[in-house]
Amino acid sequence: MRRCRKTQKEMERYLDGELLPEKVRVFEAHLRACPKCRKELETKREQRRLRIHGLIPEEVPLTTEDIIAAVCGDVPARQPRGEVIPLATPPGWWEKFRSFAFRPAPAIAFALCIVALGLSLFLPFGILKNGEPGIVIENIQSSSSVVIFQSEHADTTLIWIVPNGEDQEAT
Amino acid sequence: MFKSNKKIVQSERAAEDRNVWEFRKVVENYRQRVYQTAYGIVQNAEDAKDITQEVFLKVFEKMDTFEGKSSLSTWIYRITVNTCIDMLRKRKGMSVSLDEGIDYDRRMEGNSVQISRIDSPFEAAYQGEIRKKIREAFLKLSPEHRSTLVLREIEGLSYQEISDTMACSLGTVMSRLHYARKKMQKMLTPLWKEAR
16 A cells, blocks of 8 residues: 555656666556556556647648748848838939939039130130230229220120229239 | 958858758757747747747857757757747736637547547547647646646656756756646546546
8 A cells, every 4th residue: 555655656757757767666566566556557648648639739830941031041030010111212313313423423524514614714815815915995993993805806805803003914 | 352351251151051051950850849849838829930930040149159068959948948938928917818729629620530439538639628628727837837847748858858958956847847747637637537
């Protein structure tokens, strides 16, 4: 009777495979002699099988590829549910212009245009300075002199504002 | 300079490929065990799926820092159990749905397995009511007791392996197992009587 109590106490450890070898020998010797303990052990084994069967999943829904893709691939591990918001909005006209204009080639072209415009404005004056005298059409005296100047051959009129004291030099 | 940079990039890429290749082997070997353990503890397929992905993400991130002090399986089981316990603690107080179990039972009823008479307790496990009651009893246990029971009975780990996995003493493992079984036995006593 005492042996039965001890055997029943050790049953779970026996089923777990954690009973020491010398205790296993005694335990099994008792089982051979005691039908009651044998039945009890069989019941415990069945209950354990039922318990396991009630708790394990039917199948594993994740394949190796699913996990690899989720962890290492482009697919994020936890993909957000619902609508996917793009990371950046498409560029507007200003962004497009800026990205175009601030590249070297268009910037150099723009600078050349400005230089050409400037030259076209000041080129006639340059000719006058090369010895061709002009005609002073009108000289308005005030705090500063305004000289309207026209070259003989060119169809260009220049209005020249000269501060007082520099009249002679300007003429 | 350029050549050395190219070499560095190549060696980094090779290391990355090697990591992914090693990781693939780990996934192949442990995918089923991780999912089964997670499902066993949380008793919900969707959560178990999320946990499995999270576990492998952690494994991949920390693979380089794994020092081999414990075995790889112990390390992976530890990550799995900790992730499950964290999730259950976060959800503490929330009711646990047993719908999934009911769905499973309905599926089983829909299959060709129509048991008019319970021939053995094992066959009886297919009956929805029994499965549901086992799950109900199990879900009343604490996350630590559930984890210990799953590692022992479903995964077949030894007491020492459970102790290493859960970072607790052998005595604690035995005590948790004893308590979990006793509590489940108490809750399921009427069921066992019916099954007989």
